[in-house]
Amino acid sequence: MTTDVVDLCAQLVRFDTTNHGAGDARGEREAAEFCATILADAGIDSTILESAPRRANVVARVPGDDPALPPLLIQGHLDVVPADATEWTVHPFSGIVTDGYVWGRGAVDMKDFCATVLAAVAALAATGRRPRRDIVLAFVADEEDRGEYGAHWLTAHHPGLFTGCAAAISESGGYTYHVRAADGRKIRLYPVGTAERGTAHLKLTAKGRAGHGSRRNDANAVTRLVTALHALAAHDWPVVLTPTVEAFLERTGKALGVTIDLHDIDGTLDRLGDAAPLVESTVRNSVTPTVLTAGYKVNVIPGTAEARVDGRVLPGTEDTLLSEVDALIGPDVEREFLARSRAVQAPVDSPWFDAMSDALRSQDPDAVVVPYCLGGGTDAKAFNELGIDCYGFAPLWLPEGFDYRAMAHGVDERVPVEGLRFGARVLEHLLLNA
Structure with a gap:
């Protein structure tokens, strides 16, 4: 079976894992079995756990070179939101690869990252390499509703699977965000989620x-x-600068060469220009x-x-x-x-953040890596309840002009082929060095 990240992403998209909410979902079992098969081909044992009939979750542990180090959890969801085929250029579950993109519902939310993880661990296994520390993998159901059949169920009923995990990575971070500096230079920001509302x-x-x-x-x-x-x-809600948001403003402002005034947030957002949408909803x-x-x-x-x-x-x-x-x-x-659900906050200045920054710069030496706060929520909320520091890090290279943020839950959702291959290389670097 193929382990090319592009093929893996296309095949995952072809599983119709639509989650209508309130327990009405489909296809998660088939997608889970697919992930388990890829892992088995790489010599990695996994367990499929059903929270209800066909509401399947896959958990695996990849042994590392140093078992004394705390494990890293990598988690992603297999379900997707509904898609109306009449609105799309291609069928939303075709998984077609054309014009340099993999098309289909879930291509960026978040079967791309699930494919990246599978490709990275398979590549290490194929070459006899091992991650630096144990890696716990979790491919879960139901994130697009309330997580009651997925991450929240796992952490409530099987917390022992995640014992010792010190940090976790998942969706909504580590992707290219093109902005222009005050002097006209083009800058490639890579926001890494260190908090979410x-x-x-x-x-x-x-x-x-x-x-x-x-x-x-x-x-x-x-x-x-x-x-x-x-x-x-x-109501004009007051400005509240959390550690993540303050660090984003200061580090992004420095990279762009613009003045950051923490007492004049609206003026600061104006000066941030194209970077402002990353932070404007979280101040x-x-x-x-x-x-x-x-x-x-x-x-x-x-x-x-x-x-x-x-x-x-x-x-x-x-x-x-x-x-x-x-x-x-x-x-x-x-x-x-x-x-x-409570907000999530992980340390901004930490070895984990440094390792993610190094992994991105291994493939893009000019990457400007900054922390940011997610305006919405993810399954990080479930795993954070176990005391795990959760980061938004699903590395992906994006071409200039590609509106990645509009792709999630949107019509004609698609992910760039070269972006997937970039992400797999970045993740390999992280597994070997973090």
Whole structure:
């Protein structure tokens, strides 16, 4: 069976592992068996663990040269979000390789990295090389929903599989980000995730007095809810500079030759230019209204109105955010959690970050490696609960003008062939030296 990273990525894409949420998923078992077969061909034993029928996870341990060193966990998810084939240029599960790209749902989120991992460990095995330390591999289900059948289930029911792991790497970091310096030079940034915001998904419920739509009603639940949502949406959330964000601003500013003023974040973001999108969503908390439910007939004022809001929380700020939410929505609106997960923060200045930086520069000597904070969330939240420092590092070379961030969950998702091969070489370097 092939171990070329491009072929592996294309084959993984061809498994329709669509996750519709609420337990409705497909194809994870077949994709897991494929990963286990590739590992077996490389002489690596693995275990397939099902959290529910066909909700499969693969875990393996690759022995290293120095068993005294704490293991590194490499984890990635096999499920993908739905795709409407009528919107795509190619079928979303074709895995076609054309025009220098592998096309299909999951090509960048995140079957590319799963393929990179399989290719890297297979390459080491084929040449008789071993990683410096033990490597624990986890290919999991259900990340595109709540992780209840994947990472969170594994860490709750099989924590012993990850005993001793000091750090983990996974999606959303280590890719090329092209920016222009103040003097016109082109710079290749490689953001490595050292933090990610926590999740506070909330249901807001306004209660009032039901009545006829033609009559005055000072206890209209819809009005109370809309007033609360407007207050949340219009609120100017204060700047909170976490260690990761502050380090990103200072190091990126230095590379670009622009002035960084930590007391004037909006001005600083303007000066960062093309680099600003990497940080602009993580200098503050956010609470975004997303779902509204109220009423059943145009001439009836309902007694209850509900909304759902997507809260994202920087490390160490949840209590402050919730207190501010309560003040903004007022006494007539109740809140409760729909989903809650804490923020993740790993050390910025650490041997792990240095090793990732060295691995990137082994293939791109001009790489400018900077820490950054993910605005959303990943399965790192599950593994971090075990005391593992989690980093976003899925190395990938990207050509200038390629909108990688728009690919995830987007139409015509695709990943560059040369980017995959770059990533496999970087990961090999990391395994041998970290």
